[in-house]
Amino acid sequence: MGETNRLLLMGNEAVARxxxxxxxxxxxxxxxxxxxxxxxxxxxLGGKAQWAPNEKVALEVGIGVAxxxxxxxxxxxxxxxxxxxxxxxxAAYTGVTGALVLVSADDPDMHSSxxxxxxxxxxxxxxxxxxxxxxxQESYDMFLKAVEISERWGTPVMxxxxxxxxxxxxxxxxxxxxxxxxxxxxxxDIPARLMVPGxxxxxxxxLRKKLVEIKDWNEASGPNQxxxxxxxxxxxxxxxxYLHAREAAPDASICKIGMCYxxxxxxxxxxxxxxxxxxxxxxxxxxxxxxxxxxxxAVEGKDEMYRHGELNVGRVQRILAGDTSTEPVYPPGNPPKxxxxxxxxxxxxxxxxxxxxxxxxxxxxxLGGLPPLEAxxxxxxxxxxxxxGLGLRHxxxxxxxxxxxxxxxxxxxxxxxxxxxxxxxxxPPPTGHVVIIVDNGTxxxxxxxxxxxTGRTLTHKATRKLSFENLAKAIGLDKxxxxxxxxxKEEFDKLLKESLESEELVLxxxxxxxxxxxxxxxAYERATGRQGSA
Ligand SMILES: Cc1ncc(C[n+]2csc(CCOP(=O)(O)OP(=O)(O)O)c2C)c(N)n1
Numbered sequence: 213m214g215e216t217n218r219l220l221l222m223g224n225e226a227v228a229r230x231x232x233x234x235x236x237x238x239x240x241x242x243x244x245x246x247x248x249x250x251x252x253x254x255x256x257l258g259g260k261a262q263w264a265p266n267e268k269v270a271l272e273v274g275i276g277v278a279x280x281x282x283x284x285x286x287x288x289x290x291x292x293x294x295x296x297x298x299x300x301x302x303a304a305y306t307g308v309t310g311a312l313v314l315v316s317a318d319d320p321d322m323h324s325s326x327x328x329x330x331x332x333x334x335x336x337x338x339x340x341x342x343x344x345x346x347x348x349q350e351s352y353d354m355f356l357k358a359v360e361i362s363e364r365w366g367t368p369v370m371x372x373x374x375x376x377x378x379x380x381x382x383x384x385x386x387x388x389x390x391x392x393x394x395x396x397x398x399x400x401d402i403p404a405r406l407m408v409p410g411x412x413x414x415x416x417x418x419l420r421k422k423l424v425e426i427k428d429w430n431e432a433s434g435p436n437q438x439x440x441x442x443x444x445x446x447x448x449x450x451x452x453x454y455l456h457a458r459e460a461a462p463d464a465s466i467c468k469i470g471m472c473y474x475x476x477x478x479x480x481x482x483x484x485x486x487x488x489x490x491x492x493x494x495x496x497x498x499x500x501x502x503x504x505x506x507x508x509x510a511v512e513g514k515d516e517m518y519r520h521g522e523l524n525v526g527r528v529q530r531i532l533a534g535d536t537s538t539e540p541v542y543p544p545g546n547p548p549k550x551x552x553x554x555x556x557x558x559x560x561x562x563x564x565x566x567x568x569x570x571x572x573x574x575x576x577x578x579l580g581g582l583p584p585l586e587a588x589x590x591x592x593x594x595x596x597x598x599x600x601g602l603g604l605r606h607x608x609x610x611x612x613x614x615x616x617x618x619x620x621x622x623x624x625x626x627x628x629x630x631x632x633x634x635x636x637x638x639x640p641p642p643t644g645h646v647v648i649i650v651d652n653g654t655x656x657x658x659x660x661x662x663x664x665x666t667g668r669t670l671t672h673k674a675t676r677k678l679s680f681e682n683l684a685k686a687i688g689l690d691k692x693x694x695x696x697x698x699x700x701k702e703e704f705d706k707l708l709k710e711s712l713e714s715e716e717l718v719l720x721x722x723x724x725x726x727x728x729x730x731x732x733x734x735a736y737e738r739a740t741g742r743q744g745s746a
Pocket of ligand 1: 242243244245267289291292293295325326574575576577594620621622623624625652654655656657658
């Protein structure tokens with residue numbers, strides 16, 4: 213870590229470097245584009261990083277680390293924060309002793325996501341201070357700033373990134389100027405951390421007081437900047453929109469918000485007073501614009517059409533010109549498709565032939581829902597296949613209900629499918645139900661990450677392996693089949709038909725390694741020195 217050390221890094225890599233420089237003792241999270249590289253890079257740099265079964269567990273581990281007085285990085289994609297929202301809201305009340313930085317990687321335009329939620333709304337809803345870096349350098353700097361804020365005020369802090377910031381490269385100077393971490397030690401403070409109503413009521417009051425103090429700090433010394441330009445046009449902006457705005461209106465005065473919550477309204481008001489026309493340029497929801505208006509600052513916002521998708525220089529120019537004409541449509545890229553020898557392809561083909569009603573889930577296998585196979589009827593969020601399938605079974609007339617099958621990937625099953633299976637055993641629909649775990653031995657969609665079912669850690673070292681078949685038996689299911697759907701295609705076809713006809717609760721584990729990842733996965737497994745194949 214030298215003063216003159218400048219590296220060309222992606223935003224995600226810059227966060228990982230900052231975490232190392234800050235002495236973060238653990239990084240946890242669950243894979244999800246555009247966040248995945250953060251923990252992988254942190255591990256590559258020598259940090260201790262681990263994949264949690266899901267984002268909720270990752271954040272809970274983070275809370276524990278920060279209760280112990282240490283520094284923690286938790287990284288996830290934007291929808292992961294939905295999964296982690298329960299501990300997040302209450303961790304804001306309990307506060308932390310060390311540092312807890314939650315990186316939320318949002319995905320405007322849904323390059324690889326099922327929605328484009330704007331997680332700045334979580335900052336406000338949960339009361340979590342939030343920083344918004346615009347590029348790789350700021351990703352580095354603001355991670356360190358987040359650690360400082362977290363420790364100074366004893367609060368979790370969110371670093372809200374977006375796909376462009378996560379994946380764009382820029383030169384990063386590693387300043388690394390941050391106080392050394394404390395030595396982990398547990399100090400009992402039951403009223404602060406035991407959130408029963410009697411302690412939670414004062415904890416909420418304490419949080420609101422803390423947020424007022426943080427707001428005052430943000431007004432006076434937060435990472436917000438004014439770039440003086442023409443007084444005819446002022447732009448209030450944040451994140452990567454700042455870069456687009458500079459290019460779209462090089463003469464404008466710019467107020468760049470680095471810490472969007474608690475909102476520094478006085479800082480913004482002082483800026484707005486000095487310009488004739490003031491426009492808010494932001495991607496996603498009208499977050500800054502609403503804060504401005506709520507604070508009595510007269511600003512123009514963007515038309516609703518610009519709430520969708522990412523901004524770019526051209527779109528910012530259009531917003532500034534008040535142009536709401538139809539936007540040019542760019543030719544679509546090649547849609548993603550299943551690899552030619554992907555085992556999911558065989559399974560989707562069989563389900564299409566059997567004309568099933570398929571409650572699906574998220575992973576490579578979701579692509580089986582696109583033409584020509586069209587063998588998936590729904591995909592809501594991770595783990596939803598089982599609950600949605602059960603709901604369909606409960607409501608549909610028996611002959612139709614018997615056609616319903618739930619399909620879920622192995623990583624997704626561990627993440628959020630286990631409780632669905634528990635519900636199936638606990639509240640069985642009248643016609644039974646069939647769940648297929650399409651177990652390709654990896655988290656393929658996000659780039660072949662490990663999970664508890666692979667029995668290997670984030671760095672591919674041997675660890676305990678979760679057995680889906682034993683788990684299903686413990687849940688109370690006795691019809692559990694394990695089958696290779698490619699080597700035994702006809703048997704799989706027959707098993708599926710018979711299971712649906714049987715009106716029983718059946719779990720089929722369709723196990724066959726991801727064809728694209730097989731050489732790597734087999735090598736990882738061989739390196740563990742364990743018997744048997746991956
Ligand atoms: C809450 C949440 N976290 C993470 C993701 C990103 N993500 C999409 S699918 C998936 C897992 C895919 O793995 P698996 O279920 O094993 O299916 P495969 O792609 O291997 O077929 C992940 C991590 C997400 N969409 N939602």
